[in-house]
Amino acid sequence: MQDLKHLIKFENLLDDAANDLVKEAQAEGQYAIGYTCYHMPEVLLNVDNCFSTRMRAPRTGSIDISTYYMSNYTCEFARALLERGIEGGYEYLDGVAGVDACSAMNRCYEHLEVLECNKKPHFFVTHTDVPYKVEDYNVDQVATQMRLRLLDVMHEKLGIDVSDEAIRKAVEEHNELCRVVTEIGNFRKLENPPITGYEFHVISLVSYCCPTAKILPLLKETLEEIKTRKPDPKPWFRARVAIVGSEVDDLDLTRLLEEAGAMVVADRYCYGSFPGREEIRLNDDEDIVKQIARHYMMTSECPRYMAEEKIKQRRDTADRLAKEYGADGIIFEQMKYCDFWAFERPLASHILTEEYGWPTLSIDRSYNVHNSGQLRTRFQAFVEALEIKRIRRNAQEQEVVG
Amino acid sequence: MKYIDPKNFRLKDHIDWKAQAENMKEIAGIVGELVKETDWKDVAAAAGKDAKGLKKRITHEVNLLKNMSPEEVKDLVLNGEKQLGKLYANGKMATVRREWRGIKDTGVDFYEWTRMWGMLLATFSKDLVPALMGATHYRWMISYFCCHSFMDKNTMGLRGRALKMHHELIYAIFRYVAENLVLLMKADEKVGNSTDLSKKIVLFDEMTMSQIMAGFPDLIGIPYQLMPVFLLSEIDQLACMPYIDAIESYGLPSDTCPVPSSECGAVVVDALPHMGACFISSSMPCDGSVMASSYTSRRFKDLPTYHLAFPVRYEDESIMDAAVKDIKGCIKFIEDNTGAKWNWDAYFAAMKRFNEETKYELQKWEINQTPYPQLIGPCYELFRKWNYEMDGGLDPRIISTFKKVDKLMLKAYENKDEAWRGKMKYRAIVWSIPAHYYANFSNWAANCWGVDILVEMESLNFTKPLETEDKEEALKDLSRLYERMVMRRHTNGGYDHVVTELWRQCEAWNVDFVLMYQHVSCKNMATVQGLFEDQARERGIKLLWCSHDLMDPRTVSRKDMRSEFNEFMRTVMKAEPVDPSLLDFEDDTTW
Numbered sequence: 001m002q003d004l005k006h007l008i009k010f011e012n013l014l015d016d017a018a019n020d021l022v023k024e025a026q027a028e029g030q031y032a033i034g035y036t037c038y039h040m041p042e043v044l045l046n047v048d049n050c051f052s053t054r055m056r057a058p059r060t061g062s063i064d065i066s067t068y069y070m071s072n073y074t075c076e077f078a079r080a081l082l083e084r085g086i087e088g089g090y091e092y093l094d095g096v097a098g099v100d101a102c103s104a105m106n107r108c109y110e111h112l113e114v115l116e117c118n119k120k121p122h123f124f125v126t127h128t129d130v131p132y133k134v135e136d137y138n139v140d141q142v143a144t145q146m147r148l149r150l151l152d153v154m155h156e157k158l159g160i161d162v163s164d165e166a167i168r169k170a171v172e173e174h175n176e177l178c179r180v181v182t183e184i185g186n187f188r189k190l191e192n193p194p195i196t197g198y199e200f201h202v203i204s205l206v207s208y209c210c211p212t213a214k215i216l217p218l219l220k221e222t223l224e225e226i227k228t229r230k231p232d233p234k235p236w237f238r239a240r241v242a243i244v245g246s247e248v249d250d251l252d253l254t255r256l257l258e259e260a261g262a263m264v265v266a267d268r269y270c271y272g273s274f275p276g277r278e279e280i281r282l283n284d285d286e287d288i289v290k291q292i293a294r295h296y297m298m299t300s301e302c303p304r305y306m307a308e309e310k311i312k313q314r315r316d317t318a319d320r321l322a323k324e325y326g327a328d329g330i331i332f333e334q335m336k337y338c339d340f341w342a343f344e345r346p347l348a349s350h351i352l353t354e355e356y357g358w359p360t361l362s363i364d365r366s367y368n369v370h371n372s373g374q375l376r377t378r379f380q381a382f383v384e385a386l387e388i389k390r391i392r393r394n395a396q397e398q399e400v401v402g
Numbered sequence: 403m404k405y406i407d408p409k410n411f412r413l414k415d416h417i418d419w420k421a422q423a424e425n426m427k428e429i430a431g432i433v434g435e436l437v438k439e440t441d442w443k444d445v446a447a448a449a450g451k452d453a454k455g456l457k458k459r460i461t462h463e464v465n466l467l468k469n470m471s472p473e474e475v476k477d478l479v480l481n482g483e484k485q486l487g488k489l490y491a492n493g494k495m496a497t498v499r500r501e502w503r504g505i506k507d508t509g510v511d512f513y514e515w516t517r518m519w520g521m522l523l524a525t526f527s528k529d530l531v532p533a534l535m536g537a538t539h540y541r542w543m544i545s546y547f548c549c550h551s552f553m554d555k556n557t558m559g560l561r562g563r564a565l566k567m568h569h570e571l572i573y574a575i576f577r578y579v580a581e582n583l584v585l586l587m588k589a590d591e592k593v594g595n596s597t598d599l600s601k602k603i604v605l606f607d608e609m610t611m612s613q614i615m616a617g618f619p620d621l622i623g624i625p626y627q628l629m630p631v632f633l634l635s636e637i638d639q640l641a642c643m644p645y646i647d648a649i650e651s652y653g654l655p656s657d658t659c660p661v662p663s664s665e666c667g668a669v670v671v672d673a674l675p676h677m678g679a680c681f682i683s684s685s686m687p688c689d690g691s692v693m694a695s696s697y698t699s700r701r702f703k704d705l706p707t708y709h710l711a712f713p714v715r716y717e718d719e720s721i722m723d724a725a726v727k728d729i730k731g732c733i734k735f736i737e738d739n740t741g742a743k744w745n746w747d748a749y750f751a752a753m754k755r756f757n758e759e760t761k762y763e764l765q766k767w768e769i770n771q772t773p774y775p776q777l778i779g780p781c782y783e784l785f786r787k788w789n790y791e792m793d794g795g796l797d798p799r800i801i802s803t804f805k806k807v808d809k810l811m812l813k814a815y816e817n818k819d820e821a822w823r824g825k826m827k828y829r830a831i832v833w834s835i836p837a838h839y840y841a842n843f844s845n846w847a848a849n850c851w852g853v854d855i856l857v858e859m860e861s862l863n864f865t866k867p868l869e870t871e872d873k874e875e876a877l878k879d880l881s882r883l884y885e886r887m888v889m890r891r892h893t894n895g896g897y898d899h900v901v902t903e904l905w906r907q908c909e910a911w912n913v914d915f916v917l918m919y920q921h922v923s924c925k926n927m928a929t930v931q932g933l934f935e936d937q938a939r940e941r942g943i944k945l946l947w948c949s950h951d952l953m954d955p956r957t958v959s960r961k962d963m964r965s966e967f968n969e970f971m972r973t974v975m976k977a978e979p980v981d982p983s984l985l986d987f988e989d990d991t992t993w
Binding site for chain 2: 068069070071073074075078100102103104106107108110111114127128129130131132133135137138140141144145148149303304306307308311336337339340342343344345346347349350362364
């Protein structure tokens with residue numbers, strides 16, 4: 001296939017948290033609010049003169065200093081972010097919108113504050129409480145927290161307009177972005193898709209790491225390009241997989257998978273396309289922040305939600321996506337040292353195999369996989385297993401027809 | 403009404419004798435195979451070696467006696483032995499003999515030993531058959547046979563009033579355990595199968611506090627995994643390893659905390675009794691605990707489950723409403739599943755008791771902060787945690803325990819007694835996830851190095867008196883209490899609760915150093931280790947980092963833990979051991 005016009009630009013934008021579009025927006029007087037988790041509604045960070053920027057630590061090398069602070073057996077994502085913060089990688093931020101969802105990430109935010117990793121006078125770090133269930137009172141709880149611990153702080157520190165009108169405007173723009181990214185992602189349902197899993201991962205990530213207003217025109221252009229893009233006559237991949245599990249902002253993981261012959265047709269990470277790019281439907285009757293809180297709580301696939309209905313939702317979502325996107329198998333992954341996914345992965349991957357009937361590969365991985373030989377071997381073996389299953393299935397079908 | 407209502411022990415069992423016979427047949431088969439596979443020549447050789455060891459030990463002890471001066475002999479007879487390391491023998495599960503504490507204290511100790519046996523026999527006699535059957539179904543039940551060793555090791559080296567106080571405290575805990583074991587086996591489908599009793603039982607996640615059950619005096623709340631997993635591991639550190647192995651074989655990474663891992667492993671190997679009207683799962687205290695409940699609810703699909711999950715940022719009163727609604731939801735869930743009704747009078751009566759118990763607790767802290775600390779050591783720490791979490795004012799008998807201990811403690815303070823007579827040299831505080839019970843550690847530190855562990859992090863919890871009149875305020879206080887449960891009070895809601903809090907406590911307790919337990923699988927505490935180091939250096943506070951992995955001694959053995967402690971005492975404190983026989987000994991397999 002011919003290369004996408006903006007792919008290299010997008011890749012460059014992902015090479016640094018403070019990318020060109022972020023700098024451009026800040027030069028125009030906008031404020032960058034960093035965040036790391038789906039429990040923090042992205043759309044609320046895009047109100048008025050603010051824009052959200054997903055905190056990443058691309059090209060992470062040594063994380064020795066953060067390991068001194070947080071030990072060597074805690075989440076590598078949290079440590080990589082802290083290391084980047086200590087190195088000065090988040091000095092561009094005007095605030096961090098934190099959630100107290102997992103202890104490692106919460107401590108990462110706290111270290112950014114205690115170690116004074118950002119010297120801007122108005123810089124703030126918020127800590128909002130996140131419930132473990134989705135009852136009505138939990139929705140109220142999140143809405144209250146978002147008002148008091150986020151919107152009020154943004155207003156007080158940065159003078160941001162946090163009125164309902166400003167929030168509605170942010171939701172409209174957010175929904176437009178969601179429609180574009182979802183439409184691009186839907187091409188992966190085709191038998192011979194005009195987009196690769198890697199390209200989609202780049203597009204999805206870039207939509208989180210840049211100011212919406214600046215990235216949206218480029219994404220729209222890319223959508224039009226894909227509509228008329230001609231795929232190679234014979235698909236390049238040997239198997240189609242859905243990938244499910246914890247936070248992944250490392251393009252190398254998708255690259256490694258595709259090098260092993262697997263096309264990632266659906267990605268259900270902590271946040272990205274599922275969840276993350278569903279439109280937010282608002283009504284005029286209920287408090288707007290409450291509606292937004294509910295949307296994020298209902299769509300969240302976080303294993304921290306411990307109630308039975310959410311546990312079932314997570315398994316059903318994996319099954320549904322794999323079916324909708326024509327996957328041959330599911331890869332269940334977790335960030336090494338993440339307690340939530342560590343417990344979720346063995347049980348869920350067992351159930352997906354035994355009860356939902358999916359061939360499942362269960363792995364844990366580093367924040368940055370680089371060029372892991374161990375993972376490459378496991379991916380290759382899984383692809384071969386899926387191929388063998390397909391050959392046997394086809395042979396059986398031919399026997400029946402014969 | 404007596405606590406626990408005696409009627410509960412008399413409820414009819416529905417034992418499936420055919421299934422029991424099948425089980426016994428299987429066990430007989432296993433025993434037969436063991437007998438067949440055993441190399442009896444080896445057994446005979448080992449017995450011969452033991453006999454030689456015994457002879458050598460007796461000769462050694464006789465020689466020691468012979469070489470003593472008359473004053474030393476007198477001291478031995480009156481005050482007991484001083485070299486406790488010789489009680490341990492390499493590769494043995496029990497100590498070689500009981501400790502000689504001097505005539506009077508050995509008498510006291512023997513009396514308490516007898517009293518404990520009496521209580522255990524009387525309690526199990528309330529329904530002996532299911533309890534005995536349970537021992538053939540669950541291997542963890544066997545570990546409780548060594549509970550006296552647990553008592554002995556936690557009172558090692560104690561004399562006088564300190565010995566009496568520790569016995570009082572541990573007696574109360576053992577009574578609770580014994581009663582709950584009888585109830586568990588009676589109600590378990592596999593064993594007693596008493597459906598009438600099962601309907602009255604509300605199961606709790608083991609780290610969930612029991613105070614909510616004070617409003618349901620006709621029901622029985624049992625921490626589900628406490629007996630088969632948590633307490634078991636404290637009595638026998640090796641007992642949970644099969645659980646951990648099972649869940650790791652299933653796919654759980656080995657970097658997770660062994661507490662929820664063991665709970666999940668117990669589910670996988672079917673070590674949990676099947677019983678109860680409903681189950682209260684909880685998000686407390688940490689990320690690992692949250693996730694373990696999905697394994698339990700999958701195993702027992704017929705057990706209705708409520709997830710009691712309080713806000714993490716517990717000092718933020720704006721989310722109190724959600725906490726109170728969660729409590730109300732839990733109460734309604736229990737009512738719906740048991741048919742019982744919440745009783746405010748019973749709740750307030752129990753909480754008044756709990757408030758009184760908290761006052762006694764504060765008095766202990768006040769005395770331990772003085773130059774003459776009295777009630778310190780593992781039995782006290784265990785009692786404090788048990789009383790705060792599991793008893794919670796529900797059992798009226800516990801007040802008398804508090805009163806007796808308080809009287810002894812005040813008398814001891816008046817006399818300026820030493821908790822470990824003649825051995826107290828340093829004051830220390832324990833921070834982070836403690837390993838006292840697995841390693842008998844604070845007791846060993848006192849006997850070997852003369853270190854007073856004055857208090858530990860997990861004891862310093864919520865001490866505000868709970869509301870006992872206004873119903874809405876009472877629910878708020880109950881939420882505040884739950885939010886500040888053991889561990890959660892420090893590890894949730896911001897680093898200030900655990901890091902800054904330590905510096906405040908160091909000042910209040912006037913310590914020489916901090917025994918900083920480094921639980922190698924606790925990610926929550928691990929994420930602040932650098933801040934501890936930085937801020938301790940700034941304040942000139944000494945930190946003794948001691949690694950451990952709770953109930954998995956394969957990661958860090960007790961001997962390794964003691965080595966770290968010894969190094970610190972020699973190099974940093976420039977100290978000399980009080981009892982050098984305890985510096986280095988083998989107890990990897992000892993209860």
